[in-house]
Amino acid sequence: MVKITDVARRAGVSPSTVSYALSGKRPISEETRLRVEEAIRELGYRPHAGARALAGRRSNVLALVVPLRTGIHVPTVMGFAVSVVTAARRHDHDVLLLTQEEGEEGLHRVADTALVDGLVMMDVQLDDPRLPLLRALDLPAVLIGLPASTAGLTCVDLDFRAAGEACVEHLARLGHRSVALVGSPPEVYVRGTAYAGRVVQGFTAAADRAGMSSTVLPCEPADARAVAEQLLREQPALTGVVVHNEPVLEPLVDAFADLGLRIPSDLSVTAICPDGVAESSRVPITSVTLPSEELGARAVDLLMKKLSGAAVPESTLLAPRMTERGSTGRRTVP
Amino acid sequence: MVKITDVARRAGVSPSTVSYALSGKRPISEETRLRVEEAIRELGYRPHAGARALAGRRSNVLALVVPLRTGIHVPTVMGFAVSVVTAARRHDHDVLLLTQEEGEEGLHRVADTALVDGLVMMDVQLDDPRLPLLRALDLPAVLIGLPASTAGLTCVDLDFRAAGEACVEHLARLGHRSVALVGSPPEVYVRGTAYAGRVVQGFTAAADRAGMSSTVLPCEPADARAVAEQLLREQPALTGVVVHNEPVLEPLVDAFADLGLRIPSDLSVTAICPDGVAESSRVPITSVTLPSEELGARAVDLLMKKLSGAAVPESTLLAPRMTERGSTGRRTVP
DNA sequence: GACCCTTGTCGAAGCGCTTCGACGAAGGAA
DNA sequence: TTCCTTCGTCGAAGCGCTTCGACAAGGGTC
Structure with a gap:
């Protein structure tokens, strides 16, 4: 395994410089940055996820809670899931799959072990039993769906x-x-x-x-x-x-x-x-x-905003968009 | 956040003893173990996933590659996914969702960053372009589906x-x-x-x-x-x-x-x-x-075996089981 | 009784990364 | 010139856990 010290040696800098070159959290000269990037490319370096999570207090993983209730349309749900994964990747995050069965224990686990940085939950019920836990857990979360009360939550949904x-x-x-x-x-x-x-x-x-x-x-x-x-x-x-x-x-x-x-x-x-x-x-x-595409992306964007400490609205409702496809017409009075 | 040293102090033992009590990798007296367990319960301790992954060289996360090709039946795919998640949980693992779109880059990423310990891949094609990579990557993997050649792979499928x-x-x-x-x-x-x-x-x-x-x-x-x-x-x-x-x-x-x-x-x-x-x-x-249920579970079981270093067969085919439900009958000769 | 295991525990050394404080060099303001 | 910033980099200190070697205590074996 190639590690940050290998890159540092190769680029002739210290490990911290490599880290800063990568994260941009401190100014690094153009020249040094290029040398570091080249060393990374040559060695095929990838930071170790666990080490990063430990030192940086960020796992770069989101949890996605998918519903498995009866009466839902599975392809629609999958559409959401895929759009969440895609959007998460754009923000350099991966997605952990949590099923409904896991329930509250699952939420607790991923939160307490710091496995994930945040959480997207689909198919929220009006009076979802997981909401109190969600408010209590200090894990940034975004719901796809609008419960009875959005107080203290962040929700996105179609209106x-x-x-x-x-x-x-x-x-x-x-x-x-x-x-x-x-x-x-x-x-x-x-x-x-x-x-x-x-x-x-x-x-x-x-x-x-x-x-x-x-x-x-x-x-x-x-x-x-x-x-x-x-x-x-x-x-x-x-x-x-x-x-x-x-x-x-x-x-x-x-x-x-x-x-x-x-x-x-x-x-x-x-x-x-x-x-x-x-x-x-x-x-x-x-x-x-x-x-689905847009809702999933919005959910992730909001979550990222929360992760960066910004304030976000409690609920975001997308206005309906209607597309005519010929299945509706003027009433022909009989 | 409550950490292992907190538990150790409370139980009156050293951190390493807590670790051993938890993992069972060294003998711990019944009495000490109980004290540790009680301390854990009282404090609500959960080991930090990143720290564990770093020190233990195991993330306890599996990647699941789900297909999104046209012509597949999404609920069937979801059935597999859920069974993989459920089986993984039985082995104390979580599941990271990888979509087909991520492709080889996704496989590389999760492998190189040690984000996951192993990989389950669904919907394998006869001559899947990802197979060479899969063989090269030193990431234990199990395929659900049977490609043209199983050499160097581990596959499960219905026959x-x-x-x-x-x-x-x-x-x-x-x-x-x-x-x-x-x-x-x-x-x-x-x-x-x-x-x-x-x-x-x-x-x-x-x-x-x-x-x-x-x-x-x-x-x-x-x-x-x-x-x-x-x-x-x-x-x-x-x-x-x-x-x-x-x-x-x-x-x-x-x-x-x-x-x-x-x-x-x-x-x-x-x-x-x-x-x-x-x-x-x-x-x-x-x-x-x-x-689906059984195939997902088998895939995960095989993966766990591989993770523990055991040898597993290259391909496991489940014999078909037929259930009569009344839609077939003796041919009535016209 | 001397020797050797086994059992149960501890302390310390990392795992690979981020981040903090420090510091020399260079540039500006006075 | 002197003093103060800002820029760019480094070294060291952790992050919270696992694991290794060491060691005391007890029990067999001859």
């Missing part, structure tokens, strides 16, 4: 309430008068998943404001067909549907087609989901983007 | 060839004479994904041995319907289908149903996929398990 509203308003502008929201499986609402509830609120509020008739229906992945039938039966005037449930989107569209409805002429469909999901549907779907 | 054979033989025993394999998207074969090709080999070999007529058809996620139609058109005598493509399984079954075929009376369907996928299909599917 799901506004996203629900945006979908309804889009349909309202197109003349629709009767809309439905097809949401996540019931369990997701039961356990208080923040974003799910917020979409419902936004959807309902916007529909009420616009004087539209509206329904909300949770939906299991396998029940797309049944839900489609139920909607048409109970809400015969229905012409607009908002889908907030990735795995159900395509089956639902298929079910409507099988029931003889054409999209968008008979029925306008819009969704809240990652662009990839909306694009790759057989019928491309007009949707509000779930910007 | 996909045998799995393909098992499916055909199952259908043969039930009297079927004409079978088809619906596989992954073409790109997966093109890039030489090991398991995909092996299933084809096993499937074809077994069908030939049994004197059955057989076809192999790759399939994109969206093309289930088209593939079903194509199969019936080109192979009218078809009565048995093997599906090796998780996202396509359910749509394909639906497509056959729509085309008027009853399962299993008109058509027997079997699959190679995680049990969860086979069970949660609308029609539960007789399948060969893809034992």
Whole structure:
């Protein structure tokens, strides 16, 4: 193993100079810096992570807590995870994977052993039991998701309430008068998943404001067909549907087609989901983007800011962005 | 932060004794050990990860390289990842997430900085470009997947060839004479994904041995319907289908149903996929398990063995296990 | 009883890095 | 010229842990 003293010897300087040349924490002459860099290249030097963590009190590792609950869409979660890893690398950090099962013990462990410098937690519930611990632990953390109270926390999320509203308003502008929201499986609402509830609120509020008739229906992945039938039966005037449930989107569209409805002429469909999901549907779907990429990057950026001691806002909500893809159209009055 | 000297003082022993009590690397009297343990509990001591890594030359962290290629089934991949994390925790290790994008540079980094003790790599291609590096790096590694040559490596996988054979033989025993394999998207074969090709080999070999007529058809996620139609058109005598493509399984079954075929009376369907996928299909599917749980655990166990200096076999193939779920039946001769 | 193990513990020496204080040299202000 | 800064570098002191060698005490063995 090549160490800092080897580099120092080769460059004809002291180890501390190498360290400063690398970190930039003290001025080093251009000439010396170049010599050091050359020595590093020639020897293939890489600082030992453990030694660095010990002496520098920074591990350059972040923990990422990924959810494994039922009713979540795994590819969407992975999208977040990948964007967090990518963003972390841009800041010269690595990412440690923590599963939900590990729970509080896992958080304690990585914090107390100084294994990680900070923490990104996904899929936060409205009243998440881990929040008190998170506030107590003195480990900088950023949540992806918005709990009931953000006091003392740092959260980023899509503004799901506004996203629900945006979908309804889009349909309202197109003349629709009767809309439905097809949401996540019931369990997701039961356990208080923040974003799910917020979409419902936004959807309902916007529909009420616009004087539209509206329904909300949770939906299991396998029940797309049944839900489609139920909607048409109970809400015969229905012409607009908002889908907030990735795995159900395509089956639902298929079910409507099988029931003889054409999209968008008979029925306008819009969704809240990652662009990839909306694009790759057989019928491309007009949707509000779930910007995993951007959310993950924001979360990491905020975490880095906290690590550098800067103050950050308690909550950052991204405004919804709607992309038309032809699955919505003007209501054709029958 | 509470450190080992604090514990030592409290327990009335020296730091080295605390260390030995913790690691068990030297005999410590029962009585002393208890006193140390109590001090640890009272103070809430946790050894500093960096210090431990530096002094002990072990970071107690593994790297997990997860694939992000197109055409893979993300929930299946996550199943592996979770099982690796869980298994690693049983061995007191944490898991660092490396994405494919990081590529060779990522491997180099975690190895050279001693960030991790070992490495688990998923989704190995037949002729994976990372293999030479992996052999060169002196970082213990285990692959999930079986490349063309396992020389100098350690690999675990389901015996996909045998799995393909098992499916055909199952259908043969039930009297079927004409079978088809619906596989992954073409790109997966093109890039030489090991398991995909092996299933084809096993499937074809077994069908030939049994004197059955057989076809192999790759399939994109969206093309289930088209593939079903194509199969019936080109192979009218078809009565048995093997599906090796998780996202396509359910749509394909639906497509056959729509085309008027009853399962299993008109058509027997079997699959190679995680049990969860086979069970949660609308029609539960007789399948060969893809034992993510077990494979992940095995991979980690093998890695731990390597870390302790023991010799391990170059390749470990798990025998296929078939579970009947009612989607296959005796061929009813027309 | 002399000798040798084994058991249980301690002190000290690192592991490879960062950081602090110190200091010579050079430049500016007076 | 003198004094004060700033710049660029060095040496040494840790960071918190593991491990090595040493050693006292006790128990077998002959």
